[in-house]
Each structure stands twice: as C-alpha cells, then as structure tokens.
Amino acid sequence: MHEMGVAMQIVEIATASIPADLIGARVEKVNLKVGKLSAIVADSLQFCFEAVSRDTALEGARLNIMEIPVRAVCNACQNEWTIDLPAFTCPQCQSGDITLLSGRELDIESIELAEEDN
Amino acid sequence: MLLDGINTIRACHHKEGHPHHHPHGTDQPVETHTHGGREIKVVRRVLDANDIMATVNRKLFAEKKLFVLNLMSSPGSGKTTTLEKTLQHLMPDYRCAVIVGDICTTQDADRLAASGAPVVQINTDEFGGDCHLAAHVIEKALGGLDLDNLDVLIVENIGNLVCPAEFDIGEDKRAVILSVTEGEDKPLKYPLMFRECDAALLNKIDLLPYLDYDVRLAADNILQIHPDMPVFETSAKTEEGFTPWLDWFKTAVKEKLG
Numbered sequence: 097m098h099e100m101g102v103a104m105q106i107v108e109i110a111t112a113s114i115p116a117d118l119i120g121a122r123v124e125k126v127n128l129k130v131g132k133l134s135a136i137v138a139d140s141l142q143f144c145f146e147a148v149s150r151d152t153a154l155e156g157a158r159l160n161i162m163e164i165p166v167r168a169v170c171n172a173c174q175n176e177w178t179i180d181l182p183a184f185t186c187p188q189c190q191s192g193d194i195t196l197l198s199g200r201e202l203d204i205e206s207i208e209l210a211e212e213d214n
Numbered sequence: 215m216l217l218d219g220i221n222t223i224r225a226c227h228h229k230e231g232h233p234h235h236h237p238h239g240t241d242q243p244v245e246t247h248t249h250g251g252r253e254i255k256v257v258r259r260v261l262d263a264n265d266i267m268a269t270v271n272r273k274l275f276a277e278k279k280l281f282v283l284n285l286m287s288s289p290g291s292g293k294t295t296t297l298e299k300t301l302q303h304l305m306p307d308y309r310c311a312v313i314v315g316d317i318c319t320t321q322d323a324d325r326l327a328a329s330g331a332p333v334v335q336i337n338t339d340e341f342g343g344d345c346h347l348a349a350h351v352i353e354k355a356l357g358g359l360d361l362d363n364l365d366v367l368i369v370e371n372i373g374n375l376v377c378p379a380e381f382d383i384g385e386d387k388r389a390v391i392l393s394v395t396e397g398e399d400k401p402l403k404y405p406l407m408f409r410e411c412d413a414a415l416l417n418k419i420d421l422l423p424y425l426d427y428d429v430r431l432a433a434d435n436i437l438q439i440h441p442d443m444p445v446f447e448t449s450a451k452t453e454e455g456f457t458p459w460l461d462w463f464k465t466a467v468k469e470k471l472g
Contacts, residue, residue, distance in 0.1 A: 098344065098346060098380070098381075102261070105260045108263075109260065113256045133409065182405045182439055184405075184438065184439055185441050192437075192442050202259060202260045202261060203257065203258065203260065204260060205255070208252055208254075
C-alpha cells in the first residue's frame with residue numbers, strides 16, 4: 097500500500113547514484129532485491145514508478161525485481177532452510193528460536209545506464 | 215565484491231526482534247564500479263531515509279528516558295479502547311502521552327484526551343494519506359510533547375496489518391491487536407506484522423459466546439509465525455485478561471527506565 101513512497105525513494109536513491117560527471121545519463125534498468133516478507137506488490141510498484149519517474153533520468157526505466165526467499169537458521173540445531181509456508185519453527189527440531197537470514201530485503205542493488213548515442 | 219556488499223547490508227538488517235538500523239550515511243553509492251561502463255552498484259536499502267530517521271528518534275528516546283510502544287492493529291480491533299483502558303492503569307505510575315495516527319478525523323484523539331494524557335493527533339492525509347506512520351512523521355509530532363516530563367509514549371498507528379510493520383519509528387516495543395471478530399487465519403495472511411511484533415493481543419473475548427471462533431487456533435496461528443511471542447486474550451470492554459497484558463507492558467517499561 098505504500099508503493100508510491102517506495103517508488104519515490106527508488107527514484108531519489110537512483111538519481112543520487114548517477115556519477116556527477118555523467119551529464120545527461122539515462123537509467124534504463126534498476127535492479128532491486130525484494131524479500132518475500134516485504135509488504136511490496138511488484139505490479140503496484142512498477143505502476144507507481146512509471147508515474148514518479150516521469151521527467152527524471154529514470155523515465156522509461158525498467159524495474160528488475162529479484163525476489164529473495166525467506167531463509168532461516170535454527171539457533172538450537174543450526175539447521176538452515178527456506179520458509180515457503182507461513183510457519184517459523186524449525187522443521188528439524190521444532191524450536192522457535194530461529195534467526196531470519198533473508199526475506200526482509202527491499203534494496204537497490206544497482207542501476208544500469210543506457211548506452212550513449214555518440 | 216558484490217557478495218561482500220550484500221553481506222554488509224544484511225548485517226545491518228534486523229535479523230530478529232528489533233531493528234537497530236545504522237544510518238548508511240550519504241547519498242553517494244556505497245560502492246561504485248562499472249561493468250562495461252554501464253552498471254553502477256548501489257546496494258542500499260530503499261527505506262534508508264526512514265531507518266536513519268528512526269535511529270535519530272531512538273537516540274532521542276534514550277536521552278529523554280522515554281519508553282515508546284508502537285501499537286498496531288487491523289481497523290476496528292479495539293485499539294483505541296484498549297489504549298484508553300491501558301492508560302487508566304499506567305497513569306498512576308507513569309507520565310504517559312499518546313501519538314494517534316489516522317488518515318482522517320480526530321475522534322480517537324478526542325476519546326484519548328479524556329484520559330488526561332497529552333495527545334498529538336496525526337492525520338496522514340496531510341502527508342499524502344499514508345497507510346502507516348513513518349519515522350519522520352513521528353519526529354514532527356514529538357514537537358507537540360514535553361519529552362522531559364514523560365516516561366511512556368504510546369504511538370497508535372494506522373489501522374492496517376500490512377504497511378506499519380515495514381516502518382521502524384524508533385520504538386522500544388511493538389504490539390499488535392487482533393480481535394475475535396476477524397478470521398483465525400489473519401496471522402498467517404499478514405506474517406510480517408506478527409513476525410515483527412513483541413506481543414499480540416487477541417481482543418474482544420467478551421464476544422466469544424456469540425461467535426464461532428476458535429481462540430486456540432488463532433493463538434496457534436500467531437505462534438506459528440512468531441513462536442515465542444506472548445499472546446494475551448483480552449477484552450478491553452470488560453478488562454478481562456488485562457492483568458497479564460499490563461504486567462508485560464510494565465515489565466518492558468521497567469527494563470528501559472529501571
């Protein structure tokens with residue numbers, strides 16, 4: 097539901113990441129990592145991004161979303177596994193004392209600039 | 215090199231329990247190198263700006279010796295009534311204040327003001343009709359409170375089980391309220407919320423005689439998402455089951471304030 101705010105942050109961070117000496121550079125792709133536990137809907141994010149990137153260096157850029165699975169490690173038996181169902185107990189020893197290793201990402205990994213025309 | 219970057223970010227993530235974000239600082243890329251002059255590494259959390267502001271808030275709360283609870287819930291689960299009753303029990307021992315978030319209206323603030331606690335109302339439509347309270351919105355609201363003369367601040371977040379879970383506001387503890395008029399499966403549908411909170415209230419148990427509601431199943435579903443989380447079965451109306459909730463709250467306050 098807050099995809100608009102997220103899209104605005106993406107434009108801000110990506111714009112600030114373009115090296116200052118590359119005048120007039122255009123971004124053609126933004127590589128994002130989005131954990132499956134993040135409250136982000138990809139289609140909504142794309143829609144909002146198109147709206148807020150208008151008239152910026154990111155206009156027309158594609159959001160390339162890499163979905164990150166929810167991985168956990170059990171602190172009791174060190175078992176590591178991927179959580180596919182909404183169940184956060186260790187499947188091996190049933191301990192609830194677990195640490196999430198991934199799944200909460202909402203990161204910009206990189207931006208890709210369009211080839212210059214010259 | 216790329217993997218190093220990712221690991222750094224991961225280390226900064228809240229692994230479990232509470233997020234303790236470190237500001238990543240500047241607007242400059244963390245690490246810049248190019249592939250054929252075209253790809254620029256960024257490796258930054260999109261919500262960096264919120265995390266940085268939350269860290270500022272958390273530092274201020276520590277300086278002012280202020281315990282902050284972020285109270286979240288679905289709409290209509292009894293959040294304001296729970297808060298009214300909770301304030302009644304806390305006010306004799308602690309100087310309390312409330313920040314209330316709503317998309318519209320000041321009805322909750324009006325109700326809570328009757329408790330005698332200072333109340334700051336935030337209507338998020340001024341901030342774009344947001345579905346959650348972000349850290350910078352809390353920071354603005356703090357200006358309306360005398361932090362030197364407060365022990366406990368409760369933030370009544372927007373009624374929504376999705377977005378508020380994503381935004382750290384600098385709080386010490388998070389609690390979520392669900393009511394027995396909602397489905398038992400709600401925790402499974404909104405795992406992030408139940409994963410991120412430190413306590414859950416299953417409210418309106420006074421209505422159980424009139425409902426086909428399986429309290430055990432609802433509690434088990436919460437525990438499936440967050441195995442060690444305390445789940446309090448409460449009725450804010452009759453105050454049934456309120457003692458364990460208040461005990462949890464007071465223990466958390468004492469942990470911080472001593």
